[in-house]
Amino acid sequence: MIEIRGLHKRFGDKPVLGGVDLTIPDGEALVIAGRSGCGKTVLLKSVIGLIRPDRGSIRIDGEDITVMGRKDLYRVRMKFGMLFQGAALFDSMTVEENVGLPLREHTRMPWPAIRRKVEEKLELVGLPGIGATKPAELSGGMRKRVGLARALMRDPSIILYDEPTTGLDPLTSVKINDLIAEMNDRLRITSIAVTHDMLSAFKIGKRIAMLHEGRVAFDGSVREFRRSADPMVRRFLEYQRDGI
Amino acid sequence: MRFPVSRTVGGKVIGFFRELGVFSMLLGQVIRHPAGVFRNRRLTTEQMVRIGVESLPLITVMSVFTGAVSAWQASYQFQGILPGATTTDFLGAAVSAALLIELCPVLTGIVISGRTGASIAAELGSMRVTEQIDALETLAIDPVRFLAVPRFTAGWFMMPILVVYSYWIAHFGAFIVAFLMLDVSGPKFFNSVQEHFHLQNVIGGLVKAAVFGGGTALIGCGVGFAADGGAEGVGKATIRAFVLSAAFILIADFVLATILF
Numbered sequence: 001m002i003e004i005r006g007l008h009k010r011f012g013d014k015p016v017l018g019g020v021d022l023t024i025p026d027g028e029a030l031v032i033a034g035r036s037g038c039g040k041t042v043l044l045k046s047v048i049g050l051i052r053p054d055r056g057s058i059r060i061d062g063e064d065i066t067v068m069g070r071k072d073l074y075r076v077r078m079k080f081g082m083l084f085q086g087a088a089l090f091d092s093m094t095v096e097e098n099v100g101l102p103l104r105e106h107t108r109m110p111w112p113a114i115r116r117k118v119e120e121k122l123e124l125v126g127l128p129g130i131g132a133t134k135p136a137e138l139s140g141g142m143r144k145r146v147g148l149a150r151a152l153m154r155d156p157s158i159i160l161y162d163e164p165t166t167g168l169d170p171l172t173s174v175k176i177n178d179l180i181a182e183m184n185d186r187l188r189i190t191s192i193a194v195t196h197d198m199l200s201a202f203k204i205g206k207r208i209a210m211l212h213e214g215r216v217a218f219d220g221s222v223r224e225f226r227r228s229a230d231p232m233v234r235r236f237l238e239y240q241r242d243g244i
Numbered sequence: 245m246r247f248p249v250s251r252t253v254g255g256k257v258i259g260f261f262r263e264l265g266v267f268s269m270l271l272g273q274v275i276r277h278p279a280g281v282f283r284n285r286r287l288t289t290e291q292m293v294r295i296g297v298e299s300l301p302l303i304t305v306m307s308v309f310t311g312a313v314s315a316w317q318a319s320y321q322f323q324g325i326l327p328g329a330t331t332t333d334f335l336g337a338a339v340s341a342a343l344l345i346e347l348c349p350v351l352t353g354i355v356i357s358g359r360t361g362a363s364i365a366a367e368l369g370s371m372r373v374t375e376q377i378d379a380l381e382t383l384a385i386d387p388v389r390f391l392a393v394p395r396f397t398a399g400w401f402m403m404p405i406l407v408v409y410s411y412w413i414a415h416f417g418a419f420i421v422a423f424l425m426l427d428v429s430g431p432k433f434f435n436s437v438q439e440h441f442h443l444q445n446v447i448g449g450l451v452k453a454a455v456f457g458g459g460t461a462l463i464g465c466g467v468g469f470a471a472d473g474g475a476e477g478v479g480k481a482t483i484r485a486f487v488l489s490a491a492f493i494l495i496a497d498f499v500l501a502t503i504l505f
Contacts, residue, residue, distance in 0.1 A: 050378050074384040081382075088379035090371075102383045105390075150383075160382075 001025050002047065002158070002190070007056035009042055016042050017053065018214030024192060026157070029184045031205030032194045035236070038211045040194040041085075044160055047192065048080050049073045060158075078106070081151030082160040086167075087143040089135035095122070095146050096131030102153045121149040125179060141172035145179065152183070159183075161193035165200045177203040198237065202226070210236065263488075270388070270466045274396045277389045284394050291398035295360045295461070296405060306355050307410040310347050311417025314339045319426050332428045336436030339418045344445040345505065348410040350497050353456035356403060357489035361464040364395055365485030368468025369478040377469065392465040396458055403457025404450040411446075448504040455496055460489040 007020040016039040024030050032040045045051040047058055049065045057064045060076050068076065089098050097104075099121055100114040109117075115131070122128055125145040135143060144164060151159055164180060165173035181204050184191050195201050201208060201222075208225040210218040210233060218225065218233050225233065318338045322331040368391060371377050380387045415437070422428035464485045471481040 045378070048382055050381055070386070074386070077382060077384040082379070084375045084379060086374055088375040090376055090379075101385070105383070105385050 001059075001061060002192075003057075003059040004043075004047070005057045005059075007043070007046060007053050007058065009039070009046065009051065009053045015214055017046075020056070020211070020214070020216055022209055022216060022219070024190060026190055027188050029191045029204060029206040030193070031201040031208045032192065032211060033196060033198065033201050033208055033236070034211035035239075036196060039214055040196075040211055041162055043211065044162055044192060044194045048077060048082060048160060078154065079157050080160060081154065081156035081158070083144065083147045083151050083162065083164060085163040087135075087147035089138075089143055089146055089150070091135055093135075094131065095127075095133050095135065095138070098135065098146060099131075099150045099153055102150065106154070117153070118149075121152055122146070124152065124183075125149045139172075140168050141176060144168070144176055148179065148183070152187075156189060158190045158192070161191065161195075161204075163195055163197075164193060164204070165195065165197050173197070173200065176200075180204045266470070267462060267466050270392065270469075271462055273388045274392050274462065277386075277393045284390065287390070287394040288397050291394045292402050294363075295356065295395075295398045295457075296402035299356060299359055299406060300409070302355055302359060303352060303406055303410055304413055306351055307348065307413035308417035310351055310410075311339070311343060311414035311419075312421045314342055314347060314414070315418040315421040315426065318342075319422075332422075332426065332432060333436060335422055335426070335428055336418075336433040337440035339422075340415065340437040341440065341445060343411060343414045343418070344449050345501075346449075346497075348414055349407050349449045349452040349456065350493060352403065352407050352410050352453065353460065353493040353497075354490055356399075356406070356457065357460045357463075357493060358486055360399070361460040361489040362482045362486045364461060364464030365468040365471070366478055366482045368465060369471030369481040372469060372471045373474055373477060387469070392462070392469075395461045395465055399461030400454045400458030403453040403460075406457075407449060407453040411449075444505075448500075451504060452497060452500050455500060456493050459492050459496060463489045463492060 002022075002024040004020055004022040004024075007017050008015075009017040020039075020043060022030075032043060034040050042051055046053050047060075049058075049068070053066055057066055059065075060079065063072075063076060065073055065076055089095075090101070093101070096115060096118050099118045100111075103109050103114045103117065104111070107114075118131060119128065122130065125148050127142060127145050127149070130138075130142070130146075135146070138146065161180060165176055168176060177200050180191070180193070183189075184204065191204070193201070193204055205222055207221055208218065209216050210225070212218075212232055218228060218230060220228070226237075228234070315335060318335055319331060322334065322338075368377070371391075377387050377391075380390055419430070419433050422433050423430060467481045467485040467488065471477045473480070
């Protein structure tokens with residue numbers, strides 16, 4: 001379970017998070033929505049300890065990561081997988097080396113066994129046989145899927161998605177959304193996705209938390225979100241519908 | 245503003261000490277990971293090839309001409325100071341001492357800072373702005389152990405080897421000029437080198453080289469890790485890495501000279 005309490009973060013004079021409270025039970029598919037620059041990615045990166053909050057706590061299975069040293073933080077991070085906005089694949093490595101890196105670094109598994117597991121994960125994301133390819137030779141959608149395969153490599157119990165469909169064409173976005181929804185259903189892992197694309201949010205989330213002015217302004221199921229009469233939610237949905 | 249100059253100077257001084265603190269902390273983190281060298285053998289070897297083997301063509305050109313111009317300049321400067329015949333007697337010794345103590349270590353260091361330090365900063369800076377370093381963190385892989393330790397190790401280990409190579413090539417360049425243009429015979433040139441050879445000069449030069457190599461790699465890593473602001477930020481980091489490592493080499497050269505010689 002992930003418990004976020006009173007999370008504050010500011011960059012210079014600019015407050016970004018102003019007291020976020022969220023509880024995410026095991027196996028939940030949560031989407032954090034909100035307008036660009038509202039602090040969604042800062043919140044997501046705080047959950048995995050990439051950004052230290054100024055105040056507040058983030059408990060992962062009861063352990064507060066905001067007060068942890070590096071060694072303990074790395075131990076907790078072993079529970080996570082993360083898909084970055086631009087996939088963040090290592091340019092100097094092949095797809096196979098990228099996806100196999102977590103096992104190469106954290107286990108004593110021989111490389112042939114790692115390669116078999118890499119191929120298994122690449123098949124899971126619908127990209128078998130591309131192990132020898134370099135990231136630069138892949139399309140945006142393929143890069144995201146390879147990033148997802150890498151995030152799944154250690155069989156994490158929590159997976160984070162940062163804007164999974166940003167920069168993709170509509171058809172590829174649908175494919176990525178379907179893949180994430182399928183992973184959530186099949187693997188039953190806790191997932192937190194950050195997006196401002198509501199088509200994506202409705203497809204991959206079961207619950208939506210909407211950030212506004214550094215706080216959670218709405219928290220409920222997808223159904224409740226769609227039917228909400230809250231003017232701020234309505235305005236956001238209308239902006240989305242009008243393509244703004 | 246009442247004290248713009250003092251504020252600017254004060255800001256620069258604070259900035260300098262802040263930078264010094266950042267690089268000292270990075271050095272501390274790198275040194276805390278001695279096992280990283282063995283754990284990342286493949287990465288360390290890759291960096292050794294990149295810093296060492298791939299720099300050989302540039303070091304060859306630099307060394308030949310450094311040796312050549314040293315011989316020519318030494319002969320010119322001796323004229324009027326030493327009697328005619330003595331000029332050629334001391335040419336080999338004078339050129340050799342300058343190459344061993346100063347010219348080969350410093351010029352190889354500057355060349356490597358331009359070629360390797362800047363390239364490390366560009367590579368790590370680009371990894372920083374495309375979130376690859378964050379990705380390493382989320383995979384519970386320490387970026388310092390994975391990226392900085394192999395580069396630092398390759399830097400301090402390969403620089404002395406490059407400088408030994410530079411010594412040979414620079415002496416060859418000096419001899420060619422002495423023989424073909426200054427009428428100094430081979431035995432005369434090399435006897436002069438041998439008679440005034442001190443092992444301490446070589447050891448001192450190699451100690452300098454190791455410090456320059458490790459420092460350059462460390463500065464490249466520190467500047468790359470701190471890069472931000474997209475492609476423009478990476479470009480600025482590249483320039484900064486070269487400027488800082490060149491300044492580091494010149495300052496460290498003076499400090500080490502006072503300690504070693």
